[in-house]
Amino acid sequence: MNIHDVAKKSGLSVVTVSRVLNNSPSVREVNRQKVLKAIEELNYQPNSAARSLVRGKTGVIGMSITNFNDSFYDRVIRVVNRKLAEQGYFLALSIAENEVEDNFLFQRDRVDGIILLSPLRENEYVVELKRKNIPFVLLDNQFQHEDVPSVVVDNYQGGYEATRHLIDLGHTQIAHIGGPSVFLSVEERKRGYVQALNEAGLTPFGMEFCGFTVSSGYEVAKRWIREDKLPTAIFSGDDFIALGVVQALREEGILVPHDISVVGFDDQQFVGEFFPRLTTVRQPEAQMGSIGVDLLLQLINGEVMPAAVTKLAPQFLVRESTAPVRQT
Amino acid sequence: MNIHDVAKKSGLSVVTVSRVLNNSPSVREVNRQKVLKAIEELNYQPNSAARSLVRGKTGVIGMSITNFNDSFYDRVIRVVNRKLAEQGYFLALSIAENEVEDNFLFQRDRVDGIILLSPLRENEYVVELKRKNIPFVLLDNQFQHEDVPSVVVDNYQGGYEATRHLIDLGHTQIAHIGGPSVFLSVEERKRGYVQALNEAGLTPFGMEFCGFTVSSGYEVAKRWIREDKLPTAIFSGDDFIALGVVQALREEGILVPHDISVVGFDDQQFVGEFFPRLTTVRQPEAQMGSIGVDLLLQLINGEVMPAAVTKLAPQFLVRESTAPVRQT
DNA sequence: ATGAAAGCGCTAACAA
DNA sequence: TTGTTAGCGCTTTCAT
Numbered sequence: 001m002n003i004h005d006v007a008k009k010s011g012l013s014v015v016t017v018s019r020v021l022n023n024s025p026s027v028r029e030v031n032r033q034k035v036l037k038a039i040e041e042l043n044y045q046p047n048s049a050a051r052s053l054v055r056g057k058t059g060v061i062g063m064s065i066t067n068f069n070d071s072f073y074d075r076v077i078r079v080v081n082r083k084l085a086e087q088g089y090f091l092a093l094s095i096a097e098n099e100v101e102d103n104f105l106f107q108r109d110r111v112d113g114i115i116l117l118s119p120l121r122e123n124e125y126v127v128e129l130k131r132k133n134i135p136f137v138l139l140d141n142q143f144q145h146e147d148v149p150s151v152v153v154d155n156y157q158g159g160y161e162a163t164r165h166l167i168d169l170g171h172t173q174i175a176h177i178g179g180p181s182v183f184l185s186v187e188e189r190k191r192g193y194v195q196a197l198n199e200a201g202l203t204p205f206g207m208e209f210c211g212f213t214v215s216s217g218y219e220v221a222k223r224w225i226r227e228d229k230l231p232t233a234i235f236s237g238d239d240f241i242a243l244g245v246v247q248a249l250r251e252e253g254i255l256v257p258h259d260i261s262v263v264g265f266d267d268q269q270f271v272g273e274f275f276p277r278l279t280t281v282r283q284p285e286a287q288m289g290s291i292g293v294d295l296l297l298q299l300i301n302g303e304v305m306p307a308a309v310t311k312l313a314p315q316f317l318v319r320e321s322t323a324p325v326r327q328t
Numbered sequence: 329m330n331i332h333d334v335a336k337k338s339g340l341s342v343v344t345v346s347r348v349l350n351n352s353p354s355v356r357e358v359n360r361q362k363v364l365k366a367i368e369e370l371n372y373q374p375n376s377a378a379r380s381l382v383r384g385k386t387g388v389i390g391m392s393i394t395n396f397n398d399s400f401y402d403r404v405i406r407v408v409n410r411k412l413a414e415q416g417y418f419l420a421l422s423i424a425e426n427e428v429e430d431n432f433l434f435q436r437d438r439v440d441g442i443i444l445l446s447p448l449r450e451n452e453y454v455v456e457l458k459r460k461n462i463p464f465v466l467l468d469n470q471f472q473h474e475d476v477p478s479v480v481v482d483n484y485q486g487g488y489e490a491t492r493h494l495i496d497l498g499h500t501q502i503a504h505i506g507g508p509s510v511f512l513s514v515e516e517r518k519r520g521y522v523q524a525l526n527e528a529g530l531t532p533f534g535m536e537f538c539g540f541t542v543s544s545g546y547e548v549a550k551r552w553i554r555e556d557k558l559p560t561a562i563f564s565g566d567d568f569i570a571l572g573v574v575q576a577l578r579e580e581g582i583l584v585p586h587d588i589s590v591v592g593f594d595d596q597q598f599v600g601e602f603f604p605r606l607t608t609v610r611q612p613e614a615q616m617g618s619i620g621v622d623l624l625l626q627l628i629n630g631e632v633m634p635a636a637v638t639k640l641a642p643q644f645l646v647r648e649s650t651a652p653v654r655q656t
Numbered sequence: 657a658t659g660a661a662a663g664c665g666c667t668a669a670c671a672a
Numbered sequence: 673t674t675g676t677t678a679g680c681g682c683t684t685t686c687a688t
Contacts (some may be wrong), residue, residue, distance in 0.1 A: 002681055012661050047437050049386070050681035051375035054664050060432075068402040069597060077396055081423050090432035093421035095409050097497060104388075104418035109375050110664095127595035128658055163674060240598060247602060248365075250578070261576060269596075273542035275577060330665055341675050348668055378665035384678050437681095653681055 001042060010038035021046055052109070061089045061296065062105035063115040064096045064125070071269040072283055076117060076139065079289030087297060096120065100128045108134055113296045115139060137301040139292045140283075142184040149295040149306040151288050155185045158281040158314040159192025161237045162263045165279070165316065167200045170325040171233040171261060175206040177220050177245065178237035186237055189265065194234055205231040212237065217244025225252050232325050234261055239264035239271040244276055246321065257323035267317060277318035284312045338366035349374055376481070380437070389417050390433035391443040392424045400611055404445060407617030415625060418480060424448065429458045435461055435612065441624045443467060463627040467620045468611075470512040477623040477634040483513045486609040486642040487520025490563045491593040492605070493644065495528045498653040499561040499589060503584065504549050505536040505573065506565040508546050512561040514565055517593065521563055533559040540565065545572025553580050560653050562586055567592035567599040570606055574649065585651035595645060604648035612640045 004023075007014040013032055019027050020035040027035075038044070050102070052058045061084055067073055081091045094105050098123065105111050106128060119125050122138070126145050129136045138150035156322040176193045179186045186209065197204060206229065210216035217236060221224050221229050221244065236242035242264030246256045256262050256276055264271065264280035269276050295306045330429065331349075335342040340359055347355050348363040355363075360408035366372070370579050380386045389412055393644050395401055409419045410429060428449065433439050442464040447453050450466070454473050457464045466486070495503050504521045507514040514537065525532060538544035545564060549572065552558055564570035570592030574584045584590050584604055592599065592608035623634045 004681085014682080015659055015684090019658090021682080027380060028657060045435055047381070048435060049377050049380035049683050050435055050664090051683080052380055052664095053375070053666085053681080054666080054683045058377070059667085065396075068396045068405055069399050071397050074396040078425065081425060085430070091422065093423070094419070095405060095421070097406065097409060102413070107373055107376060109377055123662085214598055218601070218603070240601075244601070251603070270542055273546070273568075273572070275546070275579070332665085343675055344673090347674090351666080356673060359673085375665050378680090379667080381665080381682085382667050473664080534659095538688095631683080 001044060002047065003044075005039045005043060006035065006044050009042060010034040010085075027133035056109075057112055058110060059089055060092050060111045061113050061115065061293075062092050062094060062111040062274065063117060064094050064103065064119065065117050066096050066120050068095070069117075072140075072266050072285060073108075073117065074269075075285035076289045079286045080115065080293055083293045085288055087293070089297075100124045106132060106134065108132055108162060113137075113147045113300045115292055115296060116141065124185065135296060136297065137289055137292050137296045138305050144309060146308075147305070149299065149308060149310070151284045151295070151310045151312065153185075153294050153314050154311045155188035155290065156192040156195075156312075158265060158283075159235065160196045160317075161192070161314070161316045162189075162281055163196035163280075164263070165265065165318065166195060166233040166235065166261060167202070168260060169233070169322060171203055171231075172325070173205040173231040173233060174202070174233045175224070175231040176204060176208070176235045177241050178207070178209045179212045179241070181209045209237075210241065212240055213239045214244040214247070218239030218248045219244070221245040221248035225249070225298060226252070230260065232256070233262070233322070234260065235263045237265060237297070238279055239266045239268040239278060240278070243271055243274065246274075246276070257321050261277065261322035261325075263322060272319075276296075279319045279322040281319050282315040283317060283319055329402070330375065331372075333370060334363065334366045336373050337370060338362040353464065354624060358399075361395045379484060380645050384437075385440055386438060386511070387417055388420050388442065388622045389441050389621075390422060390439040391445060392422050392431065392433065392447065393445050394424050394448050395446075398422070400468075400594050401445065401615060402597075404617045407614045408443065408621055411618055411621045415621070417625075428452045428537040434460060434462065436460055441620060441628045443620055444469065446647065450571070463624060465620050465624045465653070467616055468513075472637060474636075477636060477638070479620050479623070479626065479638045481513075481611045481616065481642050482519040482639045483516035484523075486593060486611075486644075487517035487563065488524045488594070488645045489520070490525035490607075490609055491521045492519075493646065493650065494561040494563065494591065495530070497561070497589065497650060499559075499654070500530055501533040502530070503559040503561060504532060504536070504563045504565075505545060505569050506535070507538045507540045509537045516561075517563075517565060522615055537565075538569065539593055540568055542568045542572040542575070545569030546576045547572070549573040549576035553577070553582070556590065558582070560563070561590070562588065563591045565593060567596040567606060567608055568591035570608070570649070571602065574602075574604070574606075585649050585655065586627045589650035589653075591650060600647075606647050607650040609646045610643040610645055614644060615640050 003014045006017045027197040082090045116138050118140045142151050178190050208220045243261050264278040267280045298306050331342045331345050334345045367504050412419045444466050446468045470480050506518050535546045570590050592606040595608045596611040
């Protein structure tokens, strides 16, 4: 069943049918109706391969993800999906596990553009996509690349605000547990932390870097307890770490926020349901997704080359895991 | 740049090039090399739209997901992705948010087949896909449908084993907090729970149904504490609920598993990092994904109609949140 | 406003 | 073993 069947059924030519399909204005209303009726009756849908072939466009935007178990990704994906749908594009997600060259999406004629979300082998991907001349943007990435628009959150500011908040609560002994230090975001958060302390005439009480997991946070906190070098406040590199910290402290009878204040990062959904609900830094996922889509579509439409890096302000959320320092 | 360029460059016809591309044996080795060389030099990749058009196949399998913040989904997705890649197929994920008809994937010529993972509006989807005559399978679904292969975990068995384990530990006062009771899986888990109790000559100590969230579990447990009707063991409908329960108990100074044993369901990744590590029921994600792919490919290749429902045994994981009942 | 003809890049059928 | 020809289903000139 194809466009010819519709033409036959409606008594018009395939060209007219095609025009109706593409909302061309130069079709008499009577004929348009005839065609629409035939389409309806035949339950016809144009063949997408044929369309792609002749148009040189697919209407598909690919997005490469590394992880499907994270609120941050979930939120970004939803926004991107919705926004692309509004623009008539379809989002095809792909999990980045294989070699870069193996990625099916990375072919000029399969997608009109690509979004890389928190890419792991960022440089490889960028080289490959540039070589293949596929329009793409980076979201939450690590490095800066010439001619590649990217949208990142201001991790420095996040770290700064988190620490500033603790300082404002009167804390002077503030430690930091960051994620894997290979990440630029980790480095930036730390930088914000240090800067805020410096401005207040303070120095880091302690710094440690571990995995973005509950257990790593737990272990670091347990060690600090064992070594009897506990601060009065801890800025954690993400919510998982923070949760591990809270748990370790609680096991030793140290209460959050009564005895020690803890700040997280990312506002992981399930973490928000724990008590004490974590004071944390939320990344502006909606903005990030939205701007990312805008940039990509500009690129695809060959409009002016968008700015290289868009840095978004994070949102600091004060909840229940932080409190004024206890007077001793 | 297309197949003609390669033909020209290699001094052979487009047909020969096509044959090389498709590993046809009837090409002399010398010529094959010539073609390969030309492809290499031109960095040529066949146009996929043209291929799809003429072959009537896309090489793409679509998978519709509702949530990207869950270990269970993450695990299934990874297995499916890997397995499809092995078979030369590409997995395109799509988030199910819009109307069924809006789903871009649901078009015969866009994908060769579809996998529905834990679909929400299951019946609508099934009707639509049947109407469009697209091969598809269901994973972790709710209902049974004629002529649609599906793979589910034996939730009844999961509930049974979890409860049996508690009974074996000497517990007689065993309560259950299930998820939203609209789900068949929730009903099945409950049924297993009740059955295990019955066989042991016991009756449910209490039953409650709430959302699959930490906070719901927390609230139910808090209420039970307030009303002073605590069991010695609780079988929770999933890990989130279980976590909420543990937290609520701990806040009241009731220790898990010392005072009360708690069992979860799903083996959510981050939950495994909490202490006490949760005794839980793991769904066989790898099997589910693998069998799902096999069934779908059978369907696509028009082989014998696969069995309607494949029910997989869950795996019971004894960890640290359960212990023998305390002698009073 | 409508249609005939050409062509997008590829593969399959048939011939040589 | 290789190549010629036709055609997948659609859109886009270019006439009319």
